[in-house]
Amino acid sequence: MIGRPALRLLPPERQEEERVAFGRLLRGERLEAIETTRLHQDGEPRWVRLSLSAIKNPAGEVVGLAKIARDITARKLAELTLREAKKQLGLRALELEIKVRERTAKLQETVGELEAFSYSLSHDMRAPLRAIQSFAEIVLADHGEQIGLTGAGRLKRVISAAQRMERLIEDVLAYSRVSRRTVVSDPIDVEKLIEEIIAEWPEFQPPKAEIVIQRPLLPVVGHAVSLSQCLTNLLDNAVKFVAPGVTPRVRVRTEPIGEQVRLWVEDNGIGIEPAARRRLFAMFQRVHSEREYAGTGIGLVIIRKAAERMGGEVGVESEPGKGSRFWLQLPKVLP
């Protein structure tokens, strides 16, 4: 290269560049970190980073030019690749957004259908059920003697089957309400809420049950209606699943776990087999027959769904014969 004009290193489309640069340098400007392209001595174009400055004699006259060129081709290529990747990413994001929008529309349609379904469930399916139960009761009351004991017994089965169906519809609707309703979370005084629930239901009071609150209960952040539903269902289970003749004894306590509060509902009930524990929180799953313990198998599903919607969790620890300890974990109140 030595002894050849430096202009040879300029790509044809950049022939003017250096002249312009010289002009600026002569006017006293410093040109630093200029990124441009130059030709390598093998003739291949390269990205370079140029710094140019004028060399002056003690009198301040420009006597020469110093130029440092650093090959930044590798970095430039990486940058180009990155830019391309970013562009692709942007396209993907757009595609994704369109897809999300389509799915949301579809989902909204499904939600609408679901709402229509539960509305019809609560109206159209209840009407015949109401008639079945009521007319069976009327036949029993008006013609009970004529149909005899066997007939009356069968009619009673009709009535209790209709009542069970009614409870199922109730619970399915409660579940769909939990899934759909807007959940706004606020700090909740759990102790007060539990006291209110106990005061409301005679089943949770002596002599039917003894519920001990281990004070103070830590407050949580949640949706009051959903939490109240969870606690009522948990207490309901706690006092229901006891051996015949046993007075239900339930202890409610809270403990802090990281950023959350775990609320325990511990009972002296019959406990749960390990195999049954796994399907406990699934829809319509029942561990006991209707004859042993009445229920629809939806109560715990409602709790699970409500907990999820409040950003919490549920779980259980239990051994057969040693009672069950259900827990509900929700975000704690931050100071």
Added chain:
Amino acid sequence: MTSHHQLQILVAEDDENDVLLLERAFKEAAIANPVRFVRDGQEAITYLEAVCRSVERGEPRAPGLLLLDLKMPRRTGMDVLRWLHEQPILRCLPVIVFSSSANQSDVERAYLLGANAFVTKPSSVEQRAALARFIKGFWLEFNQPPIVSVEGFDAAQKVHAAQEFAMPVL
């Protein structure tokens, strides 16, 4: 407490079973008031319109209580409430809405449209009888009915005109 034996009850209900069951409950609660059944919202409106025009000479008085089912063919219970709400005089009628379920938005809308009570239809004979006894005790005895239900449409119109009850802006 005044007993309003003469007050007529209008029941708008399309479900035949519910009609039969309600009749039985009324009998069990010893409700002796005349009861008129209409089978949908349109029939209810037609009947009440006739009361306004005093066409049905035999019954110039409006019902003292309307038991209104929500889900009915042709015109729904909500339609009836909406219509009633626009009637200058009949909007005084006490209305108990009967529904198979207490859908929260139905409850709010019914009250906004002037319903006086919202009841979920009982499933058992026993609960239905209890409800009928309550209706008798409260709505047919303790509650004071509007003039249109006691003295009729013309009388109510005169009182309203004299006192210049303004039609509230909807």
